[in-house]
Amino acid sequence: MRLSRRTLLAAGLTAPLAACSTPQRRGAGGPVEITFWSALRGSQQVVDAFNSSQNRIRVIFQQIPSGGQGGYAKLSNAARAGNAPDVATIEYPQVPGYAIDGVARDITDLVTDRLKQKLLPQALKLTTFDNRVFSVPLDIEPMVLHYRADMFEANGFQPPKTWDEFTDLARRVKAKFGNKKLVLFPTDGAMQFACWAWQAGAQWFDTGNGKWQVSLADAPTRKVAAYWQSLIDEDLVYRNASDSKQHDAQLGQDLILTRLSGAWDAGAQMRARPGQKGKWRIAPMPIWDEPVVGTHGGSTFAVTKDSRQPEAAMEFIEWQTTDPAALTARLKSGTSSQYPVAPGLVAAGAKAFPGEYYGGQDVYRLFQQEADKIRDGWVWGPRMTATQKVMQDGFAKAGAGEGTLVDAVREAQSGTMPDLKALGLSTEEVER
Amino acid sequence: MKGKLACAVLMAPFFVLLVTVFLIPTGTAIWLSFFAQDQPGLGFGPESTVFVGLRSYAAVLSDPTFRGGLLTVVLYCLIYIPIMVVAALALALLLDSGVAKLRGWAQMGLYLPHAVPGIIAALIWLYLYTPGLSPIIDLFAKGDIHLNFLGIHTVLPSIVNIALWSNLGYNMVIFYAALQAVPREVLEASVVDGAGPVKQAVRIKAPLVKGAIVTVGIFTLIWALQLFTEPVLLSQSTPMISARFSPSMYIYDAAFTRNNYGLAAAASVILLAFTIALSYGVTRWTNRKAA
Numbered sequence: 001m002r003l004s005r006r007t008l009l010a011a012g013l014t015a016p017l018a019a020c021s022t023p024q025r026r027g028a029g030g031p032v033e034i035t036f037w038s039a040l041r042g043s044q045q046v047v048d049a050f051n052s053s054q055n056r057i058r059v060i061f062q063q064i065p066s067g068g069q070g071g072y073a074k075l076s077n078a079a080r081a082g083n084a085p086d087v088a089t090i091e092y093p094q095v096p097g098y099a100i101d102g103v104a105r106d107i108t109d110l111v112t113d114r115l116k117q118k119l120l121p122q123a124l125k126l127t128t129f130d131n132r133v134f135s136v137p138l139d140i141e142p143m144v145l146h147y148r149a150d151m152f153e154a155n156g157f158q159p160p161k162t163w164d165e166f167t168d169l170a171r172r173v174k175a176k177f178g179n180k181k182l183v184l185f186p187t188d189g190a191m192q193f194a195c196w197a198w199q200a201g202a203q204w205f206d207t208g209n210g211k212w213q214v215s216l217a218d219a220p221t222r223k224v225a226a227y228w229q230s231l232i233d234e235d236l237v238y239r240n241a242s243d244s245k246q247h248d249a250q251l252g253q254d255l256i257l258t259r260l261s262g263a264w265d266a267g268a269q270m271r272a273r274p275g276q277k278g279k280w281r282i283a284p285m286p287i288w289d290e291p292v293v294g295t296h297g298g299s300t301f302a303v304t305k306d307s308r309q310p311e312a313a314m315e316f317i318e319w320q321t322t323d324p325a326a327l328t329a330r331l332k333s334g335t336s337s338q339y340p341v342a343p344g345l346v347a348a349g350a351k352a353f354p355g356e357y358y359g360g361q362d363v364y365r366l367f368q369q370e371a372d373k374i375r376d377g378w379v380w381g382p383r384m385t386a387t388q389k390v391m392q393d394g395f396a397k398a399g400a401g402e403g404t405l406v407d408a409v410r411e412a413q414s415g416t417m418p419d420l421k422a423l424g425l426s427t428e429e430v431e432r
Numbered sequence: 433m434k435g436k437l438a439c440a441v442l443m444a445p446f447f448v449l450l451v452t453v454f455l456i457p458t459g460t461a462i463w464l465s466f467f468a469q470d471q472p473g474l475g476f477g478p479e480s481t482v483f484v485g486l487r488s489y490a491a492v493l494s495d496p497t498f499r500g501g502l503l504t505v506v507l508y509c510l511i512y513i514p515i516m517v518v519a520a521l522a523l524a525l526l527l528d529s530g531v532a533k534l535r536g537w538a539q540m541g542l543y544l545p546h547a548v549p550g551i552i553a554a555l556i557w558l559y560l561y562t563p564g565l566s567p568i569i570d571l572f573a574k575g576d577i578h579l580n581f582l583g584i585h586t587v588l589p590s591i592v593n594i595a596l597w598s599n600l601g602y603n604m605v606i607f608y609a610a611l612q613a614v615p616r617e618v619l620e621a622s623v624v625d626g627a628g629p630v631k632q633a634v635r636i637k638a639p640l641v642k643g644a645i646v647t648v649g650i651f652t653l654i655w656a657l658q659l660f661t662e663p664v665l666l667s668q669s670t671p672m673i674s675a676r677f678s679p680s681m682y683i684y685d686a687a688f689t690r691n692n693y694g695l696a697a698a699a700s701v702i703l704l705a706f707t708i709a710l711s712y713g714v715t716r717w718t719n720r721k722a723a
Contacts, residue, residue: 076691100475101691130476187671210473241671245564382475386690389675390497396671400584411496415676418495419686422488422695424470 031058032312035085037075039066040138040299041267042333043089049329050319057312059087067091072385079103084304086313090135092298093191093384095127099134100382100423104302108133110314118322122374123341127300129207135302136317139338141262142285142370143195143296146269148257149281149359157257159283163227166286170236173257183258184250185228186242187395190388190412191296192260193405196228197221198294198378199287203432205381211426212382216391216413217406218432225405232398232405239399248272260285262296263367267337270357277357284370292375324348339367383419390415458704464697465489488698497676498699502706504588505678509656512592516652517645520600524607525633539608542601550598554665557594562669582670591662599655603648610644611637646718650711657707660684679703 036047036059047061062085065071072094078084079101090098098104111133116124123137147159155176160166170182186192197204200220206213217225231237238256240246250256251273259265266282285293301317303310320326322342330336331352340349350364381387394408413429420427465488469479492498523542527535545553560566561581572579581590614637622636638645660680667673675689676682679699687696 073688076688097691100471102479106476130474132476134476207474212474383690383692386675386685389685389689393671393674397584400672402584415495415497418491418498419690419692419695421494422468422491422692422698423475424468424482424484424487425475426473 031056032309033058033060034087034307034309034312034316035060035062036087036316037062037064037071037085038089038299039064039069039071040089040330040338041271041335042330045329045333046320046326049325050316053319053325057316059316067094067385075103076101079304079306082306084306086303086307086309087317088302088304089138089299090302092126092137092295092300093194093380093388095135095300095302096129096380096382097384098302099129100425102305104134105305105307105310106132106134107136107303107310107314110303110310111136112318115318115322118342118344120341120343120371122376123298125376126378126380135300136321137298137300137341138321139264139298140341140371140374141264141295141297141339142293142367142374143192143199143260143262144266144366144370145283145285146259146261146265146280147283148254148279150279151254151257159281160286161284163286163288167227167231167236170231171234174234174236180255180257181238181250182236182256183260184238184240184242184247184256185232185395185399186247187239187399188241188243188392189395190391192242193224193228193391193395195262195294195296196224198375199285199292200224201292201375203377203379205379206430207379211428212420213428213430214381214413214417214420215430215432216387216416217409221409222406225409229398229405241396251276260296262298263339263363263370264297264337266358266363267331267335270337270354271335278359281358281361282363282366284366284373291373293370293373294378295374328352337363339364339371343368381416381420382423382425383416386419387412387416461697461700464693465701468694484694488694489702491695492699492702497674498679498682501676501679501682505657505659508588508592508659508678509653511589512595512656513649513652515592516596516599516603517649519596520603520648521607521638521641521645523600523604524611525637527604527608528611528637529629529633539601539605542604544601545597546599546602548598550661551665553594553598554662557590557597557662558665558669561590561666582666582672584672587666587670587672591659591666594662595656599652603652606648607641607644610641614640642718646715649718650714653714654707654711657703657710679706 034057036043038061043063044061047059050057050059064074075084075088075090075098084103088104090104095104099106108131115136119137120140123140124133127133127135127137145159151157152159157169157172160169166182173180173182194204197220200223202218202220202224204214204216204218204221206215228237232239238247238250251259259269269276269280287293301320303313303317307313321340322345324345327338327340327345327349328351330338331349331354334354337353340346346364346368350362353364355361355363391408391412394403394411395405397403398405398408417427417429466483466485467481468484468488470482470484471477471479527538548556560568563569563580569579569581580586618636618640619632622632627636658680659678663673663677663681667675667677675685680703683696683699683703686692686699
């Protein structure tokens with residue numbers, strides 16, 4: 001605990017020196033070894049494919065828990081001790097935080113034009129701050145509506161196109177079945193909520209004029225909060241954690257008809273509930289009036305400050321994010337449905353994705369069409385994990401009938417500002 | 433001369449530990465709270481250590497989540513301390529009165545939970561409180577009584593319950609020991625004056641062990657302000673306990689989730705100052721009443 005960021009800086013300074021003084025391991029005849037940490041499913045298969053595709057770089061992979069389950073604590077602690085892996089997996093919301101803390105290295109000069117041209121610019125923008133690139137995005141995940149086609153068909157329901165239709169459908173579901181609901185309001189779902197706000201045109205953070213401008217409770221966010229609050233007040237939605245046994249039971253016992261989550265969740269669903277094969281289909285998420293969406297989930301790869309082989313690390317990252325063999329290896333594992341940031345890989349993805357679970361639906365074409373609708377200009381904040389937690393504390397209370405969703409968003413902002421100020425960042429709260 | 437040397441040798445371990453595990457960390461925390469590694473603007477540039485004065489303190493005090501945590505432990509103290517002191521004293525008086533049979537067994541039975549480490553105690557109660565695991569909740573559910581120990585309004589009483597279970601026996605032993613020192617002739621005199629057992633306990637014995645009551649009160653207060661283990665464990669089963677539920681949890685979260693050491697250090701110093709001020713206030717208050 002007493003190791004400060006100064007120690008980190010010191011470690012960062014000594015690492016390149018050490019790299020100079022020791023002979024490159026490549027010179028010894030063997031391949032360069034780099035370490036890679038990820039919680040992403042199918043990573044082992046990807047690493048194996050990379051290692052057998054060439055013999056200059058050998059990647060040593062370690063599967064770690066997902067961020068919230070301890071993965072981020074592990075990465076922060078390793079960086080504090082000066083032994084972070086060469087390549088770390090960081091989700092979009094956490095990129096600015098790790099960049100500010102100096103864990104994710106500034107890789108602007110290592111990102112080649114060739115790589116840049118292969119990636120979706122909207123995604124790369126989310127990992128670029130102050131004109132400097134801090135990580136390379138792997139997948140971009142538009143939110144989609146996963147729905148139970150069997151139950152929809154049996155009751156003559158249509159996938160709702162707008163949020164108004166979504167409310168109507170929720171009412172019909174409640175009227176028809178007392179014990180079933182259309183959807184869950186996830187009390188641990190600040191990231192889902194962020195996606196809805198993103199879609200509605202919110203701008204929680206902005207870095208214009210060299211300052212972190214914070215407006216979590218801006219007008220579009222208030223609209224979204226009021227919308228979900230009315231669904232809660234009318235008792236049209238479940239309100240519990242999405243990462244819980246309770247939600248597993250709701251899905252497993254056919255008590256819920258839809259899920260709103262990123263494209264990646266199609267693969268997670270296949271893995272979690274193989275018995276529901278053929279029952280689910282995927283549709284675009286409902287919209288307000290403009291045909292735009294937000295993202296939910298998605299990961300990026302950073303080269304850490306402790307890496308002694310940043311070039312080799314970048315080569316591996318470039319391969320992982322842009323080579324069709326990488327995506328094919330991941331999807332063949334049968335547990336992933338990631339939508340690649342490199343548009344050139346979509347065809348390979350569509351081919352490798354086992355489509356039987358979704359009754360042969362061409363889900364990748366849908367993902368592609370939705371990815372094109374992602375609203376431009378979203379920026380994540382410097383301490384998203386903490387912001388998210390405070391917001392979810394409020395969601396849990398609102399779910400239990402104490403306070404509202406708008407209160408939760410406001411509390412998240414007032415609980416975030418002291419953090420940013422204590423970090424010495426230029427920051428201001430703006431009313432929008 | 434020899435006596436002085438022996439004294440120094442015997443005292444040395446205490447002072448070594450005091451310096452290494454209390455004074456140095458406290459000093460470091462105070463130092464850390466006044467400095468920060470700042471980067472200008474958005475924070476993506478090179479960082480440099482600068483003196484920031486009271487900036488971290490201002491940030492902590494302006495943080496509603498910290499003030500909320502402080503309010504939570506104050507509420508916790510207001511529920512916990514009176515119940516603890518009254519219940520422990522009542523049990524001690526009961527044992528002392530000779531009404532209770534099997535005194536030795538009763539004392540041991542009450543003291544035993546204190547021998548269970550706090551974290552194990554919290555785990556046991558976590559099991560009893562968690563729906564789907566708890567046999568108690570299941571039992572009541574059969575009688576159509578639905579208990580929720582981890583709800584928005586029940587979670588604090590549930591934590592108080594764990595603390596009572598753990599510490600009641602210990603404090604009772606302190607009171608019981610103090611009661612043994614009450615002069616027998618005073619008690620005999622009260623009997624002669626016509627005091628029954630209840631009157632004797634409330635009017636004679638209790639005032640005579642006031643010193644022990646104040647000591648227990650202050651120790652309990654200091655312990656309660658550092659509330660950490662129980663809520664951290666219970667937070668796994670309920671979203672009603674946030675990551676910043678108590679000041680100690682706020683400090684932990686600031687250091688290890690938010691990687692914000694200046695903030696964590698300032699919050700630690702504030703908690704320390706708050707604890708010292710409250711203990712001092714309680715001592716002064718009780719002394720004045722005695723005078």
